Amino acid sequence: MTLSAEQVTRFDRDGYLFFPSLFTPDEIARLVAEVPTIFAEHRPENVREKGSDAVRTSFAAHMYSAPFARLARHPRMIEPVKQLYGEDVYMHQFKINGKMAFDGDVWQWHQDYGTWTNDDQMPEARAMNVAIFLDEVNEFNGPLMFIPGSHKLGVLEAGHDTTTTSYPLWTIDHETISRLVARGGLVAPKGPTGSMILFHGCLVHASTSNLSPWNRVAVYLSLCAVSNHIRRFKRPGYIAHRDFTPIECLPDDCLLVDYPVPTPWKHGTPAAELQGMTS
Amino acid sequence: MTLSAEQVTRFDRDGYLFFPSLFTPDEIARLVAEVPTIFAEHRPENVREKGSDAVRTSFAAHMYSAPFARLARHPRMIEPVKQLYGEDVYMHQFKINGKMAFDGDVWQWHQDYGTWTNDDQMPEARAMNVAIFLDEVNEFNGPLMFIPGSHKLGVLEAGHDTTTTSYPLWTIDHETISRLVARGGLVAPKGPTGSMILFHGCLVHASTSNLSPWNRVAVYLSLCAVSNHIRRFKRPGYIAHRDFTPIECLPDDCLLVDYPVPTPWKHGTPAAELQGMTS
Numbered sequence: 001m002t003l004s005a006e007q008v009t010r011f012d013r014d015g016y017l018f019f020p021s022l023f024t025p026d027e028i029a030r031l032v033a034e035v036p037t038i039f040a041e042h043r044p045e046n047v048r049e050k051g052s053d054a055v056r057t058s059f060a061a062h063m064y065s066a067p068f069a070r071l072a073r074h075p076r077m078i079e080p081v082k083q084l085y086g087e088d089v090y091m092h093q094f095k096i097n098g099k100m101a102f103d104g105d106v107w108q109w110h111q112d113y114g115t116w117t118n119d120d121q122m123p124e125a126r127a128m129n130v131a132i133f134l135d136e137v138n139e140f141n142g143p144l145m146f147i148p149g150s151h152k153l154g155v156l157e158a159g160h161d162t163t164t165t166s167y168p169l170w171t172i173d174h175e176t177i178s179r180l181v182a183r184g185g186l187v188a189p190k191g192p193t194g195s196m197i198l199f200h201g202c203l204v205h206a207s208t209s210n211l212s213p214w215n216r217v218a219v220y221l222s223l224c225a226v227s228n229h230i231r232r233f234k235r236p237g238y239i240a241h242r243d244f245t246p247i248e249c250l251p252d253d254c255l256l257v258d259y260p261v262p263t264p265w266k267h268g269t270p271a272a273e274l275q276g277m278t279s
Numbered sequence: 280m281t282l283s284a285e286q287v288t289r290f291d292r293d294g295y296l297f298f299p300s301l302f303t304p305d306e307i308a309r310l311v312a313e314v315p316t317i318f319a320e321h322r323p324e325n326v327r328e329k330g331s332d333a334v335r336t337s338f339a340a341h342m343y344s345a346p347f348a349r350l351a352r353h354p355r356m357i358e359p360v361k362q363l364y365g366e367d368v369y370m371h372q373f374k375i376n377g378k379m380a381f382d383g384d385v386w387q388w389h390q391d392y393g394t395w396t397n398d399d400q401m402p403e404a405r406a407m408n409v410a411i412f413l414d415e416v417n418e419f420n421g422p423l424m425f426i427p428g429s430h431k432l433g434v435l436e437a438g439h440d441t442t443t444t445s446y447p448l449w450t451i452d453h454e455t456i457s458r459l460v461a462r463g464g465l466v467a468p469k470g471p472t473g474s475m476i477l478f479h480g481c482l483v484h485a486s487t488s489n490l491s492p493w494n495r496v497a498v499y500l501s502l503c504a505v506s507n508h509i510r511r512f513k514r515p516g517y518i519a520h521r522d523f524t525p526i527e528c529l530p531d532d533c534l535l536v537d538y539p540v541p542t543p544w545k546h547g548t549p550a551a552e553l554q555g556m557t558s
Contacts, residue, residue, distance in 0.1 A: 101457075102453045106488055139418050140465050145419060145490070145491075174380070174381045178492040181492045182492075186419050186491060188419070206490050207490075208421070208488050208490050209487050209488055211387070211424070211486075213453065213457040213461075
């Protein structure tokens with residue numbers, strides 16, 4: 001899978017690219033089948049919604065679930081990102097976000113690179129966000145909203161919101177959001193299960209709550225250019241990975257064929273990965 | 280304005296009718312201009328969002344603001360409802376819902392007639408909900424969501440939710456909503472300022488939070504058939520009106536011409552209207 005010159009230009013201008021139905025329903029079905037088991041585990045990687053047992057975000061399933069370990073090495077996802085960066089990438093973060101029916105709560109307006117630079121000392125915004133839809137995303141189940149072009153402004157000032165939801169986030173003030181939306185508008189890519197979005201680490205995004213009876217489970221991961229690896233391990237390793245080994249792709253049919261993959265955290269997360277390190 | 284036979288049939292089947300751009304931008308502008316003054320008042324009719332000064336709902340503005348008093352007598356709204364009921368109507372409830380930019384919070388799944396029968400002893404579901412858009416409603420600013428056909432099931436069991444938002448509501452459980460949506464789907468009418476929705480008192484509806492920088496102010500009112508007036512005054516009069524006088528329409532241009540209208544609560548709400556009465 002190679003991006004066209006038009007796609008590269010569009011990514012630069014808008015800060016995202018949308019690939020509806022990039023993976024087939026058959027390919028996605030094996031991932032979906034794993035999710036209830038992963039969400040049922042009470043391990044530190046699973047963050048639950050405020051006032052509910054629903055999983056808000058589940059980190060690092062690719063370290064213990066073979067189907068997700070294969071997804072993490074899928075060429076349809078890895079190759080375009082390597083093309084854009086002109087070098088190898090490693091997995092900076094891997095998570096499954098629940099946004100479950102009825103319980104899925106908001107994510108306030110934020111940029112991801114703000115956290116990566118402040119907490120992880122990632123030198124540049126050369127880490128790509130990837131969203132892969134495990135459920136259909138429609139107007140009712142809390143789609144991701146982007147402000148096109150907002151990635152051009154670099155890291156915006158942000159405040160640490162520790163009260164709105166169960167997961168603390170560096171969020172951007174209302175006046176800035178109004179100004180950015182007046183300039184770039186808003187979009188919310190919607191599509192079938194198996195769709196993929198690539199979006200820039202500085203693209204401002206949010207998502208509303210999910211009041212619908214439809215789950216909106218999605219994998220969100222961040223692929224960092226290897227030379228741009230993080231310099232500080234303040235956050236736990238399961239949130240901001242410390243293994244900068246270049247990802248080696250599996251064959252294109254790796255969601256249908258059980259290629260062997262390592263699942264080193266299958267019997268538990270190593271103690272060193274559960275905490276931050278201050279240097 | 281007369282509903283066609285097709286519209287009458289569709290209302291019976293779906294439980295709502297949508298009229299995009301029924302009022303012109305000029306007609307709506309004079310209402311919009313009044314809203315900041317109304318929302319700035321700290322009177323008991325104004326309910327604010329949890330943890331914010333933004334107005335969630337503002338009751339009975341038609342009793343003290345002349346432009347809203349004229350809207351409350353508009354033939355484009357009153358006539359179709361009289362046609363459907365075959366009799367005169369009175370104003371059971373009149374409110375402006377803020378759903379303000381960034382601060383507008385959710386309304387959980389509910390039916391309005393549940394409250395009207397339980398609290399107000401309204402004999403039948405012969406009161407029509409009317410929504411009039413004072414702002415454009417789009418996919419980003421928390422549109423009203425309906426489950427088409429759900430009005431056919433009468434009053435559904437509900438639990439009193441006093442914690443989610445600042446306004447207590449009889450809400451419907453998740454299992455029931457899932458079942459109704461599997462049967463009828465979901466719709467969210469969106470359109471320009473000046474659009475109107477008529478919807479049945481038993482139609483199940485909700486709306487999500489508004490994270491966008493665009494207000495989504497709308498007038499919601501309930502027109503009750505006069506013979507179906509409420510029997511109990513448990514709720515304050517500014518929430519559930521006790522004056523069953525048939526509404527007399529003004530001319531069709533009443534949002535542009537300053538016809539005289541009474542504004543009896545201009546200098547304050549009568550004490551008797553501020554509280555419930557138990558008999």
